Each structure stands twice: as structure tokens, then as C-alpha cells.
Amino acid sequence: MKNINILTDKNIISLLSLLVFLFGFVSLPRAQQNAPLGNIAIETPSGKLYLEIITIDEAIADGKGVVKIVTGNGITGAAELVHTDHEDASPVRISTPAGIVSWRADACGGEHSINYQGQSYRITGIGNQCWTAENLNVGNRINGNIEMTNNGTIEKYCYNNDPANCDTLGALYSWNEMMTYSTTPGIQGICPNGWHLPTSQEINTLIGYFGGMYTAGGKMKETGIYHWNPPNTGATDTGGFTALPGGVRGLNNGNFTEIGTRAWFWSSSKHASNNYIAQARNLYYATTVATNHGSNKGYGYSVRCVKN
Numbered sequence: 001m002k003n004i005n006i007l008t009d010k011n012i013i014s015l016l017s018l019l020v021f022l023f024g025f026v027s028l029p030r031a032q033q034n035a036p037l038g039n040i041a042i043e044t045p046s047g048k049l050y051l052e053i054i055t056i057d058e059a060i061a062d063g064k065g066v067v068k069i070v071t072g073n074g075i076t077g078a079a080e081l082v083h084t085d086h087e088d089a090s091p092v093r094i095s096t097p098a099g100i101v102s103w104r105a106d107a108c109g110g111e112h113s114i115n116y117q118g119q120s121y122r123i124t125g126i127g128n129q130c131w132t133a134e135n136l137n138v139g140n141r142i143n144g145n146i147e148m149t150n151n152g153t154i155e156k157y158c159y160n161n162d163p164a165n166c167d168t169l170g171a172l173y174s175w176n177e178m179m180t181y182s183t184t185p186g187i188q189g190i191c192p193n194g195w196h197l198p199t200s201q202e203i204n205t206l207i208g209y210f211g212g213m214y215t216a217g218g219k220m221k222e223t224g225i226y227h228w229n230p231p232n233t234g235a236t237d238t239g240g241f242t243a244l245p246g247g248v249r250g251l252n253n254g255n256f257t258e259i260g261t262r263a264w265f266w267s268s269s270k271h272a273s274n275n276y277i278a279q280a281r282n283l284y285y286a287t288t289v290a291t292n293h294g295s296n297k298g299y300g301y302s303v304r305c306v307k308n
């Protein structure tokens with residue numbers, strides 16, 4: 001406890017909540033104390049680290065603190081828990097052999113992936129949201145020149161009708177197919193159980209975490225030029241969202257365009273007044289902008305899910 005220093009009244013409640021969380025296991029039966037008690041994730045300039053919560057006895061044996069770093073960037077050993085007066089909603093900071101790092105709750109609960117219809121998808125916690133970090137690739141592939149229909153099965157497009165593109169970039173879906181022919185924002189649609197299609201507002205929240213629409217595109221894009229065409233301006237993949245330039249399935253003749261240059265993501269929110277249009281976002285290889293636009297529901301776009 002001597003490592004914890006209260007610095008501002010404002011953060012006391014947050015700190016106490018964390019301490020209740022961390023110390024809650026004290027009352028657990030001995031047998032349960034030997035089981036893993038959970039993980040928390042912390043953001044560092046070089047990526048996300050995961051801390052394993054351990055018992056106080058183990059922590060004392062390790063030297064100090066009640067958490068220890070178990071993976072990430074070659075750092076191992078005990079972590080020191082201290083309070084912080086940072087203004088950025090990080091209620092505590094953690095001192096590690098590599099320096100002070102901010103702590104925040106991981107919205108994905110320390111999980112890194114989910115399985116859905118035989119495929120594993122990476123997931124990532126960003127702010128208070130837990131997102132799939134890969135584009136959905138579920139359903140039976142149909143050619144781009146065929147319209148998806150309300151036939152009780154999920155259909156998908158693969159760029160250029162090539163299944164290999166679905167494997168690397170995910171599939172493309174019309175808005176109605178994604179929504180399973182509902183128009184209710186935030187429904188599960190073609191997402192796994194326990195997940196739902198992001199509303200336009202939820203995407204705005206994500207973009208807000210990344211400083212707004214003029215910078216969010218860069219922070220959302222996968223880095224490098226393996227999938228994105230050069231220069232892939234400003235790509236940092238800050239929150240692990242790892243947007244890929246899956247391109248679009250067009251309306252007329254179902255042609256595919258813009259692989260490598262643009263990521264198109266549906267929201268589950270339709271246009272306020274035009275029933276043929278739904279809200280979407282696109283990211284571009286040559287800018288850091290996350291553009292909000294309305295699109296005809298017949299386009300084939302990439303799809304992400306948010307945990308309920």
C-alpha cells in the first residue's frame with residue numbers, strides 16, 4: 001500500500017474502485033487464489049502490455065505492488081502501482097523497469113481473439129469499446145454481379161470474386177445483408193452472439209478517441225505498405241484497429257474497385273430520411289481522414305463488430 005500516493009481528490013474514487021478490484025481476491029478461498037486472477041492491459045508508446053493480477057503474497061514475494069508484467073516487449077518482473085494526476089482519464093500509472101506507463105481498463109477484458117463460424121478474429125479494446133480487429137468473413141461467397149437476398153443464409157462478396165481476398169482482407173456485404181434485413185441500428189446482424197453492428201454514433205466515439213475525423217484515419221489504418229498502397233499517409237494503428245483497404249463492390253455490374261486504396265466500413269445507422277442510404281466511413285491511403293458519408297445500401301463494404 002505504501003506505493004500508492006493519492007494526488008487529487010478527483011481520482012480517489014477511481015483509485016478506490018481499482019483497489020477494490022485488485023484486492024478483492026483477498027477474500028477468495030485458498031484454492032481459487034492459485035488460479036489466474038485475470039489480466040489488465042496498459043498502453044505504452046510501443047504498444048499494449050498485459051499485466052497479470054496476482055495475489056498479495058506473490059506480489060510481496062516479487063518485491064512490490066500487486067500486479068506484475070508477464071508479457072510484452074521483453075519486460076518482466078514486478079510493477080509498482082502509483083497514483084497519477086494525469087488529466088487524460090488514466091486514474092493510475094504503473095512504474096516498470098522501462099519507465100512509467102499509463103493504466104486503463106481493457107474493454108475486451110484481456111481477451112485477444114474470438115472464434116466465429118470456424119474462423120478466429122483478433123479483437124482490440126479501444127477506450128470503453130471492444131472491437132473486432134479484422135473484417136468479417138462469414139457466409140457463402142457469391143459473385144459480384146449477383147445481388148444478395150433475404151434468403152435465410154449469409155452471403156458474402158470476395159474482391160474480384162477471389163476467395164483468397166476474403167482470407168486476407170475479409171468479405172464485403174451489402175447493408176441489408178449485413179443487417180439481416182432489419183433497419184434497427186445496433187442490432188447483431190451478421191455479428192457473433194454477444195456482439196453487434198456499430199451505430200454511426202459508436203463509430204464517432206471511436207473516431208473521437210483518435211482525435212477526430214482528420215486524424216483518426218491514420219490511427220485506424222494498418223501500418224506499412226503490404227496491404228495499403230504507398231504512401232499510406234500517417235498510418236499508426238494506434239489502438240490495434242488495423243483497418244485494411246478492402247475496397248468496394250460497386251452497384252452497376254457488381255464491379256470491384258479501390259483495393260489497396262480505400263477501406264469502406266458500414267455503420268448500422270440508416271440515413272435519417274432517405275431509405276436507400278446508410279451511414280458509412282471510409283479511410284484513404286493518401287490521407288489521415290476518416291470520412292463520414294452516406295452510401296447506397298447496395299454497395300459491398302467491410303464490416304466490423306462491437307462487443308455488447
Ligand SMILES: [Ca+2]
Nearest residue numbers: 149151153155
Ligand atoms: Ca442472404
